[in-house]
Amino acid sequence: MRDFEDKILLVTGSATGLGAAIAVGAARRGAKAIVLNCTKSLKEVEETADLVRAAGAEAIVAQGDVSDDAACRSLAQAAAPYGRIDALVNNAGMTKQVPNHADLDGLSSEDFLRLYAVNVVGPFQMVRAARMLLEAAAKPSVLMISSIAGVTGIGSSVAYAASKGALNTMTVSLARALAPKIRVNALCPGFIDTRWFTDAFGEATTQRIRENVAATTPLKVASQPEDIADAGLFLIGDHARHVTGETLLVDAGLHLGYAPLAAR
DSSP, X not given: OOTTTTOEEEESXXXXXXXXXXXXXXXXXXXXXXXXXXXXXXXXXXXXXXXXXXXXOEEEEEEOOTTSHHHHHHHHHTTGGGTOOSEEEEOOOOOOOOOXXXXXXXXXHXXXXXXXXXXXXXXXXXXXXXXXXXXXXXXXXXXXXXXXXXXXXXXXXXXXXXXXXXXXXXXXXXXXXXXXXXXXXXXXXXOOOSHHHHHHHOHHHHHHHHHHHHHHSTTOOOOOHHHXXXXXXXXXXXXXXXXXXXXXXXXXXXXXXXXXXXXX
C-alpha cells in the first residue's frame, strides 16, 4: 500500500510503542517525511528514525515536552520546511500507577495537574501550534491517542482515566470547531504490550498481565503496537476522509466486559 505517498506527519511521543509503530507504518506506506518527537528517549527515538529512513521516508527528530506551549510551537516548526502537515498524531502521554481506584490518597492534585498538562493540554497546544501547517495540506487530519480508560473509567489510575475522558470530549469539540478543513478523531486502545508495563511492574508481572489479557479479552490476544497502529493509520489516511469526531475502540474486545458502554 502506498496510501501515504508524499505525506508529512508529526507524531508526538514517537520514540517507542504505538507512536513509533504509526511513524514506521506511515513510512512504509509512502510518507515523505515524519517529525518524531520525544522528551528524553534520544537513543530510542534515533532507532525509530533509522527504521523510518530504512522504510523510505525522511525522519526529523525534535525534542520537547508537549505540556510546554513554546515546545509545541517549536515541534510544529520542525515541519515548516515542508510547508504543511498532513497528519498530526498526538501520542505523547503519561500516567501514574494507582490501579486501585479506591485509593484516593494515592493521587495528589499535582499528579492530576501533571497528567492533564501532558494528556489533555499538550494535544490542544499541539493542534493550535500546527493549525496553519495543517490547513496548508489538502486533506489534513489530527489523531488523538486516547484509551479505553477514557470510555470505561478503568486503567492505571483515576487521574489517567479522567484525562483520557477529557481528551475524548476535546476530540469532539475540535472536530466541530476545525471542520470542514481539518478532521479530528481519537483512537482508544486497550492493553498494548509496551515498555509502560515493564517499566512499572517488571518483566515477570508484565508477563502475567499479558497472559491474563490474552485469556480474558474476546479475541484472546495481547495487542502489540503494530496491531493498533493500522487503525490509527486508517483514521489519518484518505480512506477515512469522511470520518471526524469519532472515537474508535481498538482493544481486542476488552470493552465488551464493562457495563458503562451500554450508555455510549
